[in-house]
Amino acid sequence: MTHEDFMKEAIKLSVENVEKGGGPFGAVIVKDGKIVGKGANSVTSHNDPTAHAEIMAIRNAAKELGTFDLSECTIYTSCEPCPMCLGAVYWARLSKMYYGNTKTDAAKIGFDDAFIYKEMELPLEKRSIPAKQLLHDEAYIAFKMWEENPDKIEY
Amino acid sequence: MTHEDFMKEAIKLSVENVEKGGGPFGAVIVKDGKIVGKGANSVTSHNDPTAHAEIMAIRNAAKELGTFDLSECTIYTSCEPCPMCLGAVYWARLSKMYYGNTKTDAAKIGFDDAFIYKEMELPLEKRSIPAKQLLHDEAYIAFKMWEENPDKIEY
Numbered sequence A, B: 001m002t003h004e005d006f007m008k009e010a011i012k013l014s015v016e017n018v019e020k021g022g023g024p025f026g027a028v029i030v031k032d033g034k035i036v037g038k039g040a041n042s043v044t045s046h047n048d049p050t051a052h053a054e055i056m057a058i059r060n061a062a063k064e065l066g067t068f069d070l071s072e073c074t075i076y077t078s079c080e081p082c083p084m085c086l087g088a089v090y091w092a093r094l095s096k097m098y099y100g101n102t103k104t105d106a107a108k109i110g111f112d113d114a115f116i117y118k119e120m121e122l123p124l125e126k127r128s129i130p131a132k133q134l135l136h137d138e139a140y141i142a143f144k145m146w147e148e149n150p151d152k153i154e155y
Helices: A003-019 A053-065 A083-091 A103-108 A113-121 A136-148 B003-019 B053-065 B083-091 B103-108 B113-121 B136-148
Strands: A026-031 A034-040 A073-079 A096-101 A131-133 B026-031 B034-040 B073-079 B096-101 B131-133
Touching (some): A003 A026, A003 A073, A003 A096, A003 B136, A053 A073, A053 A083, A103 A113, A113 B083, A113 B113, A136 B096, B003 B053, B103 B113
Parallel strands (some): A073 A096, A096 B131
Antiparallel strands (some): B026 B034
């Protein structure tokens, strides 16, 4: 299969998902020329605000492969990932990304992707969701414990 | 309970999680003075790169409340969210955030939070994960279908 073929699979998932009443987003994860995880936006059907197509595909691929490290995998997503999903792409260590629509396209049809990208670039105190730091010294105890744990599994 | 009490709950989850071999992160979601969702970093225990504390807490709260809209809720997280989790905070429409450690603290003990924030600010072509656009016109079909669907559930 070619890159276009895998992208067509992601697009097919996005189209089928709209037909089922969900958001217009689909994604597949590929390793060694085979699809190892698929996902479609399931926010409203699962009542889960984190259930974007890429998150679902990454979770499914990680489950299928039995590892949190997808560094030998590529993602094909029907739309450029939002900041949440782009963050997930980094944490999953995906090696490459192909996308169809852009975040600007997503913004045009009413999704917040571009807005959230802009918020990310602002310092905490200028963002629209108020944020306040509390109990730093107590919170740091777990960080010290992690640092000093010789058996930790880094990720 | 006070804001400090809820933060202490999030910190307690982070400490217990390190004791169990997981990452040093915990979070709770609060609505009307009651905890409606908890989460601890479960990346290595669940083999799920998306299983950060805030994502877990948001998913649990959404399940508990039966809605993807957590706009009446506040999150208390033991560490400033990474871009993935901050994105989730926006998508969940959380109204306020309290955090303990900062992304700089997280970077100091080996986590990629600060690195991913920097990547987000770069244009796609300058980021460390190569990204390429493919089949835009085909991908846009699902967006048009979404736009034209009078019964869509927006989120």
